[in-house]
Amino acid sequence: MDLELSRKVDFRHEEIASRIKEKLYKNGTLCLNFISSPGSGKTSLLERTLDALKETYNLAVIEGDPETDRDARRLEKLHVPVILINTSGTGASCHLSPAEIEQAVDDLLLETPPPDIIFIENVGNLVCPAAYDLGEHHKVLLFSVPEGCDKPAKYPVAFRESDLVLINKMDLAPYCDFDLESLKKDALSVNPSLEFITMSIKKGDGLLEWFSWIEKKLAEVRKQASK
Numbered sequence: 238m239d240l241e242l243s244r245k246v247d248f249r250h251e252e253i254a255s256r257i258k259e260k261l262y263k264n265g266t267l268c269l270n271f272i273s274s275p276g277s278g279k280t281s282l283l284e285r286t287l288d289a290l291k292e293t294y295n296l297a298v299i300e301g302d303p304e305t306d307r308d309a310r311r312l313e314k315l316h317v318p319v320i321l322i323n324t325s326g327t328g329a330s331c332h333l334s335p336a337e338i339e340q341a342v343d344d345l346l347l348e349t350p351p352p353d354i355i356f357i358e359n360v361g362n363l364v365c366p367a368a369y370d371l372g373e374h375h376k377v378l379l380f381s382v383p384e385g386c387d388k389p390a391k392y393p394v395a396f397r398e399s400d401l402v403l404i405n406k407m408d409l410a411p412y413c414d415f416d417l418e419s420l421k422k423d424a425l426s427v428n429p430s431l432e433f434i435t436m437s438i439k440k441g442d443g444l445l446e447w448f449s450w451i452e453k454k455l456a457e458v459r460k461q462a463s464k
């Protein structure tokens with residue numbers, strides 16, 4: 238792609254992202270975009286989160302999966318709307334694009350009542366999803382202990398673009414030479430305003446703190462929406 242065309246494409250992405258954000262604010266809907274490596278626990282966390290919050294809030298998921306409907310089928314068992322986007326059919330299998338998200342958000346906002354919270358499970362990849370603003374309010378980076386503490390240095394954009402790092406699989410820390418303080422220090426050196434929550438989805442640790450964080454962010458969006 239030549240430089241001029243690439244600029245035009247970027248501009249179009251930004252335009253779509255700001256349109257999505259406007260629609261979300263209009264409805265007071267919080268949107269969180271999970272980015273992570275494959276296997277760090279995104280779908281597991283969504284299962285626990287939907288189960289815990291679905292009686293209190295209207296929830297929905299946009300599921301980005303390169304090839305299958307496996308995660309979407311796991312999440313549909315929680316009886317919330319799930320829109321599956323198979324990215325390998327769209328030519329850019331490594332990430333979700335703003336245009337795909339706009340279509341899905343438009344469909345979800347037609348639900349009565351519209352969702353209070355939309356979760357996006359992006360494609361498992363710490364590079365490409367970090368580069369796209371999908372109109373979400375926050376990118377949430379789900380990191381897991383076995384991935385190793387060098388990841389903030391190797392994937393700085395993912396840590397820079399996120400507002401919260403969930404550090405999952407803490408139950409495996411004793412087997413992985415995991416150094417929590419060194420991970421936080423390196424992450425803060427690329428993004429000093431990052432927040433952290435340590436968790437073990439398997440054991441249920443850290444989930445209440447995560448649910449409180451979501452509720453705080455939903456309150457912020459609603460406050461902004463009412464202005």
Ligand SMILES: Nc1nc2c(ncn2[C@@H]2O[C@H](COP(=O)(O)OP(=O)(O)O)[C@@H](O)[C@H]2O)c(=O)[nH]1
Nearest residue numbers: 275276277278279280281282405406437438439
């Ligand atoms: N030991 C451990 N395994 C976990 C934890 N959370 C998720 N897993 C496992 O990690 C694997 C990948 O989880 P999944 O939710 O599919 O990850 P995704 O690819 O990011 O959506 C599964 O085998 C989960 O059971 C955790 O807290 N501790």
Ligand SMILES: [Mg+2]
Nearest residue numbers: 279280308358
């Ligand atoms: Mg998954």
